[in-house]
Amino acid sequence: MTTSPQNHHCPICKSSHIDTWGSAADIGNADIIHKIAKCNECTHIFVHPLPSKEFLAEAYKTSSKSVLSGDSFYDFRSKGSFSEGDLWVLKHLKKRVKQGNLIDIGAANTMLLSMIIESGWKVSIVEPSQNVERMSSLSNIQICRGLFEDCVFQNNFEMVSAIDVLEHTHSPIDFLKKAKSILSFRGNALLRFPNSYSLKCKLEHDKWNMIRPLGHLHFFSPRSFQAACKTCQLKIVELKSHDLNNYLSLSIAGQNIRGMRFMLPLRWFLNKMLLGDQLLAMVSHE
Ligand SMILES: [Zn+2]
Secondary structure, X not given: OXXXXXXXXXXXXXXXXXXXXXXEEEOXXXXXXXXXXXXXXXOOEEEEOOOOHHHHHHHHHOOOOOOOOOOHHHHHHHOOOOOHHHHHHHHHHHHOOOOOEEEEEOOOOHHHHHHHHHOOOEEEEEOOOHHHHHHHHOOOEEEEOOOHHHOOOOOOEEEEEEEOOHHHOOOHHHHHHHHHHHEEEXXXXXXXXXXXXXXXXXXXXXXXXXOOOOOOOEEEOHHHHHHHHHHHOEEEEEEEEEOXXXXXXXXXXXXXXXXXXXXXXXXXXXXXXXXXXXXXXEEEEO
């Protein structure tokens, strides 16, 4: 892996103005170090070189430790509790006057999906890993086991949810284009992904706990997400940030300060300035 990032292009805006930003160990094998690059145009941060789509399809299918190990997202969701991303999806579903087709991409929460089905939505899910087996207990659900980009759908969807998924994809642009292609005219896609504009990323750089190749490959900022949506001709209806797992955890001078009450105004401010750990984005057709 001696390729210099300067010789390549940003996967979001195609600019060739990219530099090495940092490095991080493979989550499945600490001896493998991956380079992380940053685009000087759109500020996107990404693992460089990116693994191929075929490599990722096989890695997720076989639950390779390079893509799943150490990824608290899966542990968190298997506990059957709601993440802030899940609650955000529920909030938006409640706002819609009519139920329709919903597709949840990624290892979804069975409890959340049961609730959505009970409220009258027709649910489909996409998941490449064995986590999909957890979903077999749900009735009236369409399952595509594989990468979202490879799945074929018979109908359009009023709601597409992809909570903690975009950062795992080979090409977020292909992912967003596919999402747009199955989105109904008045539909919305709800996405959550790590925020490289966050205070934590600024402070901790490549030690930020979201930097975990090859599980996480892409680290969007609000600016690089806007660039991606522009390329895909998607409109951003809502963009906000929040702190992962609903607490603020900052390592300042080696001290870990967690969600104490006096931190609440600071957390509110950070989210207002889009400096929270995660971005929540709702997009629609232009
Ligand atoms: Zn770029």
